[in-house]
Amino acid sequence: MRAYIFVAGLIMAGCISSSTLGQSSHSNPWAPVDVGPLPPIASLTDGVWLKGDLHLHSRHSHDSSNNSEAKIIAFSESVGMDYLCITDHDNHVQGDVAHNTWSDPEFKSKSLLLLYGAEWTTVRGHGNAFSATPYDHQRLYDVRDQRDVVVGAVKRELGIHLSANHPSGKDHFGYSYDMVDSIEVWNSAVWPKNANAIMIWDDMLSSGRKLTGRGGSDSHHGTPDTPEQATKNTYQRQANYVGTPTTWVFAKERTLQAVVDALTNGRVAVSANPYAPRVEFYADLDGDGKMDMMMGDNTKATGKPIKFRIQLTGNTVAGASYTVRVVKNGDPFSTLQATGGKEAMVEFTDTPASLGRTYYRIEVEGPPTAYPQVPGSMALSGNMVGLSNPIYFNFDPKF
Template sequence: MPVVPASIPPVASLTQGVWLKGDWHMHSRHSTDSTNNPQAKIIGFAEKLGFDYLAITDHDVHVFGDVANNTWSDPEFRSRTVLLFYGAELTAARGHINILSSVPYDHQRVFDARDARDWDLLSLKRELGVHFSANHPSTKNHYGYSFDLADSIEVWNTCVWPKNVPGVRIWDDMLKSGRMLGARGGSDSHHGVPDTPELTTPLSVEATANYVGTPTTWIFATARTREALLEGLVKGRASVSANPYNPRVEFYADLDQDGRMDMMMGDNARPTGGPVTFEVRLVGGGIGGVSYKITVVKNRDLFGSFATDPDTGTVRFTDTPESDARNYYRVEVEGPQTPYPEVPYSMAQSGNMIGLSNPIYFNYDPSF
């Protein structure tokens, strides 16, 4: 049985923050396998739809490691309303990592070290002050580095939900092992949606159904800044929706049964030994009057399935986490897709998967 940590930091505020939506994984024309995707088009699309942040992460191997002199030196890399991250996709023999930063950094050093031992990469990551996010962990270009290097993991890559199921299992394995690993989505869009989608039916999913927000990652950040967004992602105060018009998934827990929620997804606490009431809220968007299916996963296993109230978009359930053991709970949401008229073909690829939450943790060691 896992050893209960000696101390657990207090839970941060559940009210002093702001929900921000965006996309953590996109490619512009500076990736040589991309087409129809200038940064002005990507950013303009995001601005029009009210996105809060974007990470344009071009393949460094395609621009020979020199992403700083391509992606973020491009005059089109600017926005008055969208927070733009400095980043690139490290593309190496052992797989792909999204490097994310709130400020410009020397990506050439990361590129040159792409085949180094993991402890050398960890040292470099700390020196540069950048975020390492494990990309699409179950695809042919899967993340093949140690998960001790990763600050977050991409559990939903592109609009095609079924291909992500093995990656979610890998994430569950990491959570079960004691890691508190924040999860995110990323459209991994390479080509941009054509301006005349009605003419593109015979074309590939990549060229017609995958663009900004397929999926959308929501972060509960302490402020509307890049630094706060990365902090929220690391902590797992985040959820993923198939598209920006679907409801945002929020997941809370009432530790002491006083009727007030004490924790949200990403939080970690010591249980009292008594029952805990959990609440799932589907906020904004969605289809009115629909009862969504909520699947609860506890410690990698199915805990139960519940239905949201069609009027309030909420549901509650109760369980008693052991006081001398480690436990986590997370939720997945299924139901009809809310139309995404700007990227209409994405809906069929996502099937019934509407969204998922990060876990709520009990007795996890934050230093692990």
Template sequence: MARITALAQAAGVDYLAITDHDNHVGGDVAHNTWVDPDFLNSRVIMLYGAEWTTQRGHGNTFSARPYDHQTLYDLRDDADVRIGEHVRQEGIHLSANHPAAADHFGFSYDIVNSIEVWQSAIWANGANASALLIWDDMLKSGRDLTGRGGSDSHHGVPAPGETPSSNSYQAPANNVGTPTTWVFATDRSAEAVVDALTNGRVSVSANPYAPRLEFYADLDGDGEADMMMGDNVAASGEPVTFHVDLVDGPPRLLPYFVRVVADGAELTALTILPGQSRAVFTDTPPVGQRRYYRVEVTGPPTLYPQVPLSIAVGGTMVALSNPLYFNFSSAH
């Protein structure tokens, strides 16, 4: 625990969720992970959570405070409606894990708040691309599910000079912040982090040093942002200007490429040239018809000094946004 939190702090990570598989302790994470002194005394904001491990797949829980995880574990093979009722009563943020894997989330997506769309640094196996397709299917059905990242890193972080063992086989590539889930939090607290995650104020980058993606919409043409990721408004029938911004990251010596997705299909492709940080496009969301927009950014990978091998397996994906929603039934 101390090594993991120390790496997070060294990489500039503000918050962290360590979601141990709950089946290793019979669901009793409250007296294991959550009471570890290095968890309780971490200078990084720690979220309370676990990987909910069931016969119907895996999910992650996130909470700003301790909650009754034991009951959730005991309900793991129960009816979805009773599971969802407990999740709501406890105020748990429940997220569907690795939806395209063999142990994919096999419950109703109506009981979750988010879905893991970027699972680990590795892109070559196609799991991340498949997860994005499933996310688009959920969004097209009218579910405004937040897309998040998760390293799915199963290891103990080796000590300096220690040879990775079977317990740390993923450490050279999958580690803290591969990928990094950025949240627009209203203050520096666990409550604000979970609230942002629930409300879709989220983008995902390849690692903590990669550019952060921001995606806004200017509804009235005054040059100011009126919508951010996670927002839902009624379309007016007028054209909307969308801003795609890359914030921080390394000097932009090569171009970045933006793929704009609307309702699951590519709407347009844009380029952010070296020395620039913004791309702009315009579209007219239809009146009275659901539409969402999200963006993906590819380009030169960014070195993660503490986890250098992640650059070798991460491919060209740099960042992805959460959607801007028009005419969805529930507003954030």
């Protein structure tokens, strides 16, 4: 029969039955849903940790001084970097990066993996493009003032990794985060200025985006060769240069493509400098004492407790206390204390919700690690040692 319902003076007509009366005919679009099959977790042992810097400027950027590609590369080799991406401003060469930065005779190294990239510099913010092979950056430059859907289509056609640079402040990233693969959460040696970038990262993660957090020194100036240069450029290598901060990737192999893949997949940690300890974050899903997943990995929650492990690998101060902060879904979850030494490690247990997204990430503070080649950086980074990317549960694999 046809029933009429009078609600607050409105007449609603429809074919209903007594069994559906008072019930919504629409499902809640915000209710947790099963994400379906997820890709298998990759090996935790079949890979290699590689360290590098993903945001650097050479003489091909007009606002850079005394910083040739040869100087950047030689310094990077001297501090043991594994990979590098020189990201000159594309608007300084009208988008023609390939015939400037990449074609420079100094763009070569016997030990470093040199990624192809540039800083996409627009009125709506800046981003870095990373690629294992040369690509047509001019196409990305030419659509910088177009709608996000146009930019995103070109990015996909080029097959590049696009990353949002220094997302807050003067040159905040004003494009959709749906079209980027990572976000610069630690820009330069000045750690405190990144608070807003961390907040934006947590916002993006909480919205369901599986977005890698990375670092970048954003260094523009090389070693001053004369006292005059040292006086003119106060923000020099003594305070901020290659590796402040350093981005670590757990790559399947020592190749350019493996670096980009690891960056995209979120198997990434960031440390204050190349000598600072690396924050490694793992989870034991079945309680057998063996770690089954690491930062960047995504799996279904079972409703059972999971043991998490945070390990500081590298140079820690023996006997010193390191503060390990666990962030869950954007909020402080737990604060732990790790003791520096050969086995600097702490563990905690929690039960991710069986339905709905959950993520955990780590931040570590402690004694600054000396970086003799860039001594001023220690004061700028303060006690910040490093951070991890999240471990994810029930995230949509499309993001």
